[in-house]
Amino acid sequence: MLAASRYALVFTPFAAALGMMFSVGCNNGRAQPGAASGRPPAPVVVATSEQRDIPVQVTAIGNVEAYQMVQIRSQVNGQVQQILFKEGDDVRKGQLLVRLDRRPFQADLDKALSQQKHDEAQAENSRLQADRYSALEKQGVVSHEQADQVRTQARADTSAVEADKAGVEAARVQLQYTDIAAPMDSRAGALLINVGNLVKANDTPYLTQLNQVSPIYVTFSVPEGVLEQLRQSSANRRLRVLAYPKGQATKPAEGYLSFIDNGIDTTTGTVKLKATFANKDRRLWPGQFVDTVVQLAVEKNAVVVQTKAVQSGQQGDYVYVVTPQDTAESRPVKTAGTYQDLTVIATGLKAGERVIVGGHLRVAPDTKVAIVQGPTSGTKPDVPAVGGPGGGSL
Numbered sequence: 001m002l003a004a005s006r007y008a009l010v011f012t013p014f015a016a017a018l019g020m021m022f023s024v025g026c027n028n029g030r031a032q033p034g035a036a037s038g039r040p041p042a043p044v045v046v047a048t049s050e051q052r053d054i055p056v057q058v059t060a061i062g063n064v065e066a067y068q069m070v071q072i073r074s075q076v077n078g079q080v081q082q083i084l085f086k087e088g089d090d091v092r093k094g095q096l097l098v099r100l101d102r103r104p105f106q107a108d109l110d111k112a113l114s115q116q117k118h119d120e121a122q123a124e125n126s127r128l129q130a131d132r133y134s135a136l137e138k139q140g141v142v143s144h145e146q147a148d149q150v151r152t153q154a155r156a157d158t159s160a161v162e163a164d165k166a167g168v169e170a171a172r173v174q175l176q177y178t179d180i181a182a183p184m185d186s187r188a189g190a191l192l193i194n195v196g197n198l199v200k201a202n203d204t205p206y207l208t209q210l211n212q213v214s215p216i217y218v219t220f221s222v223p224e225g226v227l228e229q230l231r232q233s234s235a236n237r238r239l240r241v242l243a244y245p246k247g248q249a250t251k252p253a254e255g256y257l258s259f260i261d262n263g264i265d266t267t268t269g270t271v272k273l274k275a276t277f278a279n280k281d282r283r284l285w286p287g288q289f290v291d292t293v294v295q296l297a298v299e300k301n302a303v304v305v306q307t308k309a310v311q312s313g314q315q316g317d318y319v320y321v322v323t324p325q326d327t328a329e330s331r332p333v334k335t336a337g338t339y340q341d342l343t344v345i346a347t348g349l350k351a352g353e354r355v356i357v358g359g360h361l362r363v364a365p366d367t368k369v370a371i372v373q374g375p376t377s378g379t380k381p382d383v384p385a386v387g388g389p390g391g392g393s394l
Contacts, residue, residue, distance in 0.1 A: 041368035045358030046322055047306050051351040054302045054339050055295045058230070062220030062243065062275075062292040064284045066211035068184055072097060073206045074199040075177040076105070087191050091182040091210065098207055100178040100199070109171040116164035123161045126154035186210040211286050216279040218243050218255065220292045221270035230273075231260065233296045241275035243284060244291040253277050253284055257294060304342045309355040310335060319349060320356040320363055322371070328356065330365040 078100035085097050130151040137147040189209040193199060199207070218241070222230065233239055234257055242252035255277035264271050275292065277284055284290065309319050310333065321329045333348030349355070356363060363369060 039367070041326070041370035042328075042362035042364075043359055043372045044320075044322070044328075044356045044363060044369045045373040046354045046371050047309065047357045049303055049305045049345065049349050049351055049353050049355055051301045051303055054299045054304060054342070054344055056297040056299055056337075057339070058222050058226050058294045058296060060220040060222050060273075060292050060294075062218040062290050064243075064286055064288040064290060065217040065219055066213060066286045067215050067217055067276075068186070068210075068212040069286075070183055070186070070210045071206040072180060072182075072208050072210060073202050074098075074100065074180065075201050076100065076174055077200050078104070078178060078198070080193055080195050080197050080199060083191065083195055085188055087188060087208075089188045091186055091188055093182055093184050095182045096179055097182055097188075098180040098193075100180070102175060102178045105171070105175040105178055109168065109175050112164065112168040112171040116161065116168055119157065119160045119164050123154070123157035126150070126157040130154035180207070182210060184210065184212055185214075186212045213282060213284075213286065214279045216277050216284050216286070217258075218275045218277060218284065218290060218292060219272065220275075221265070221268070221272050222294075224264045224269050224271055226296075227260075227264070227271050229296055230294070234260070240295050241277075242293040242295075243275070243277060244293070245283060246289055246291070252293070253279065253281075253290075299344070302336070303345045303349055303351050304339070305345060305349065305355050306357050307338060307341050307343045309357045310343050311360060320360065320365075321349070322354040322356060322369060326369055326371070327366055328363045328369050 080098060081101045082099040083097070084099065085091055085095070091097065130147075130153075133142055133147040133150040136142045137144060187210070189211065191208050192205045193207045230239075239257040241255045241257050243255065244252045255275045257273060258276040259274035261272035273294075275294075305319065310317050311319065316332055317335055318330050318332045321331050323329050331348055334346045336344040336346040338344070356369070358373070359369075
């Protein structure tokens with residue numbers, strides 16, 4: 001009996017403590033719903049979804065190319081005598097750029113002219129001789145053979161004169177080649193040859209390079225997946241193309257799509273395009289990289305929200321819609337592309353609904369929210385008709 005009493009004294013306090021712990025745990029479990037229901041509403045920022053006309057765009061990085069590029073080379077051998085332009089000058093078509101030493105070519109022309117005059121005199125004498133022999137032949141004074149020889153010599157001398165005329169023209173052309181003029185309105189590049197240097201016909205290096213920068217091209221490539229839509233859109237109208245120089249997001253240069261390549265690059269799966277820009281203000285420069293935007297069409301009455309309203313989960317994209325009871329409803333949506341800071345919603349959302357665009361971390365489905373800012377418009381009031389380089393494509 002004594003042993004049994006000892007065990008009772010030992011285990012009874014332990015059992016009591018265990019019972020108290022179990023009781024507390026049960027009370028905590030029952031208090032959980034009360035704590036949840038007492039959580040304060042999560043502060044959120046909301047915006048209203050809207051229905052708007054959204055441009056369907058293709059964006060790419062493009063490279064500016066000169067409308068025409070000419071490397072100025074000499075067509076004759078000679079010494080550079082004068083350079084009549086400065087590096088970086090705007091030159092006009094026909095403007096004299098470089099002059100070579102004309103004296104050797106002028107001497108060749110004078111020699112050819114002298115030879116022509118000599119042969120013309122010889123030809124005239126041969127013609128007179130032929131006329132005389134023809135008369136004597138009729139009188140029977142000379143034989144037919146002698147007359148034929150004189151007439152043949154007259155024709156040969158006449159042919160020599162024609163050859164001399166060709167030689168004179170060739171010498172005159174060579175002389176003209178000593179004056180090197182601009183073949184188009186353009187801008188001159190760096191000068192690679194100075195006065196006094198000897199140049200050869202079609203030699204390297206060239207004298208300078210001329211680039212026509214007004215108008216100007218922008219070349220870029222787009223995925224082959226948009227080729228069909230691109231062709232359909234360009235079949236009925238001229239597609240507008242915008243070019244944003246690097247670091248600039250406003251006031252783009254405006255041009256039009258002027259070329260679609262006749263094949264797809266099999267290594268990259270892209271097709272090459274070219275746009276033409278008037279470039280009156282010289283904002284675009286050969287070799288420059290720009291962000292290009294091609295507007296294919298306009299999607300009418302598209303439902304859009306700010307892109308930061310769209311969240312991604314295991315089941316796909318969703319947004320939190322604020323109900324009339326100020327609770328957060330998690331609603332799955334399907335998106336159809338982006339434009340600037342907007343996302344087009346294909347299904348799952350209607351225009352005019354309030355969606356959460358800030359404070360997502362403290363929001364849980366079907367819980368109360370407190371709107372600290374909003375509802376604001378789902379789009380910015382000053383969104384332009386065509387987006388900047390930050391805009392996506394639809």
